Amino acid sequence: MTSADLSPPAPPVGGWGEWRIPYALITLVVFVVAWETIARIINLPMYLLPKPTDIVASLYENWALLVVNGGVTLTEIIFGFVIAVLLGVPLATMIAHSPVVDRAIYPLIVGSQTIPKAAIAPLLLAAFGYGLTPKVTIVAMMSFFPIVINSVVGFKSASPEMLHLAYCTGATQMQIFWLFRLPQAFPSIFAGMKLAAVLSVIGAVVAEFVGSQAGLGYVILVAGSNFRMDQQFAAIIFLSAMGMILFWAIGLAEKKVLPWHVSMRSQADG
Amino acid sequence: MLDVPSHSHFLSIKRVSKNFTSRSDTVRALSDIDLDIRAGEFVSIVGPSGCGKSTLMMLVAGLTKASGGEILVDGRRIEKPNSDIGIVFQRDVLLDWRTAIQNVLLQAEIRKLDVTAATERARHLLKMVGLDGFEKSYPHELSGGMRQRVSICRALLHKPPLLVMDEPFGALDALTRDQLQLDLLRIWSETRMTVVFITHSITEAVFLSDRIVVMSPRPGRIERLIDIDMPRPRRLAMRETKQFAAYTQEITEIFMKLGVLREEGDA
Structure with a gap:
């Protein structure tokens, strides 16, 4: 808050504005x-x-194999991730709006985080077999937590003044949700989704380790038992690249949905 | 432009009290507040922190319920959030994801006002506070003073007959504050709405108001009502006059007597 009130602050500098x-x-x-x-x-x-x-050579040689199995893993990741978002965000709104739901469910969600997901994987395998379902379930479970926690924080971040303002405009509960609380929560929801994207890759591979006939986790396992460390590394690199692309895609979506937030953040960084 | 209600008392606060109950005890925030405000009057409520002046604003806005007494605005008893007012807080409370004009038009969206007319009025209001050219700027691209101007425009979009402001300029630097005071007076003189202005600045209250409500701390009571008999439009130079000094001195003395202000050597 400078005294030169009418001169606007410097325009925000974009991430690629300067060569670093x-x-x-x-x-x-x-x-x-x-x-x-x-x-x-x-x-x-x-x-x-x-x-x-050797690894680069292996990547080149096994490209088709990696793409096919990467596709399997990616399918697990996307299904699990989307389910986590579809369940997590609405649940977070309920937790944020209802003190009863908050007290009844929130501690259980936090407490459940002490359960190692890798230990549950064999149980799910027994229940759902070797197909897509147990993997998607593990991915969803891994992604669920950061999405819920961050969304709750987001939905609770509407300030008392903001709600007072809403009431004094005569806003209905629906309007308060769509016009105030949800947009206010978006940055936190995206932060949660970015965390979840990273965890969902881990979730998918762990689930594949436990039992699968396809996927990059399966490729890593088979290559290991054949002492083909070059193939293992190639699969790991392919997997990391997939994780990075996922993370980047969410960042891109964030930029599209929340241009105000992204430029605010880059201003704060600069 | 505005329908000025014919009531002599547009806003009536009748024997209002407010208690806050915590687990251990009950705190009386406001005690027996009686106040009548005429339509079109500019009234400031001045008092130290903790005198309940913000609570009083919350009551007028219908955002909290009185423990006793009643509040009438334009003859209607306030029992739920009062959407017929314009409200401005110390923080500008702009929505970060909306541009300046979209923030102003928030009112139109919620109230389902005619979009074309509302947009035109929003442009006019922003121009009136010197923000033409900044309609499409996001809040983080605006300075503190500009943001507060936008929030004032937002409060005025639906032409409220009553504007309540809770220390709106408290977080601004002195020069910006002076400018916004002048802007506010100009808008007020054009619209003739009733303004309830809460502040802890004695000079700000004297400069702006027709009448000042001086409040005492804990429990908040009305200590004195002071009519400010100075010509309008107010000019910054008026702050240097003897008359102005006499008013600020009168209020300062009340606060010294109440122990809100203490000087060295006081017993």
């Missing part, structure tokens, strides 16, 4: 080159640790 030195990329390149060099010098066998060039 990609330090992280440089670190990564140095690391990979060092890895390759050392592995070549001491002639490291592939079953201990493959060279980066």
Whole structure:
């Protein structure tokens, strides 16, 4: 709040407005080159640790396999994630609006987080078989928590003044929800979805480890038992790339839905 | 432009009290408030923190229920949130996801006003407070003073006969504050609405008001009503006059007597 009241603050600087030195990329390149060099010098066998060039070769050779199995894993992730959002966000609105629901359910949701999901996976397998269902369930369970917690925080973040304002405009409960509470909660919901995206990748792979006939988790498992560490690494890299793309896609959606929030944040960072 | 109600008392506060009950005890926030405000009057309520002046505003807005007494606005008893008023808080409470003009038009959306007419009025209001050209700016792109101007425009969109403001300029720097006071007086003189203005600034109250309600702390009571008999339109230079100083001194002395203000050497 400066005294020069009528001069607007500097326009927000976009994320790509200035060229930045990609330090992280440089670190990564140095690391990979060092890895390759050392592995070549001491002639490291592939079953201990493959060279980066081996991994790249494997990625190229097994591309079709990775794409097919990546598709399976991605399907599990997307179904589980969407279910978590469809259940989590409405539940969060109920928790935020009703003290009874809050006290009846919220502690259980928080408490359930102490249960390791990987330990539940075999149970689900027994119940649902080797198909898509147990994987989707695990992914949904993993994603559910951050979505609910963050959405609750978001829905509760409407200030008392904001609600007073709403009442004094004669807003109905529906209007208060759609015009005030939901948009106010959006940034938190997106934050929860980003966290959930990362966890859902983990969830899918863990579920595949426990029992599956397809998917990148299955590829990693089979490659391991064949001592094909290069294939394992290729699958891991493919998996990470999928996770990153997912995270990026949610970020992109956030930018589309909440342009005000994204530019506010970049202003705060700058 | 506005229908000025024919009642001599547009806003009547009758023997109103308000208690806040916590687990351990009951605190009396307001005690026996009696106040009549004429239509078109600019009344400031001035008092220290904790004198219940914000509570009084909440009562007038119907956002909280009185423990005793009643409040009548335009002859109607206030029992639920009063949507016939314009309300401005210390924080601007702009919605971050709406541009300046969309924030003003929030009122139109909720009240289902005619969009074309409302948009035209919103533009006019923003222009009146010097914000033409900023209609499409988001709140985070505006300075504190500009944001508060937008929130005033929002409060005025539906032409309320009563505007209640709770320390609206309290968070602004001195120069911005001066400008907004002038803007507010100009808008008020054009619309002739009734204004209840809550502040802890004595000079602000004297500069703006027709009448000042001086409140004492805990429990909040009306200590004195002071008519400010200075010509309108008010000019900033009036703050330097003897008359102005006499008013501020009168109020300062009340606060000293009440122990709200203390000087060195006081017993």
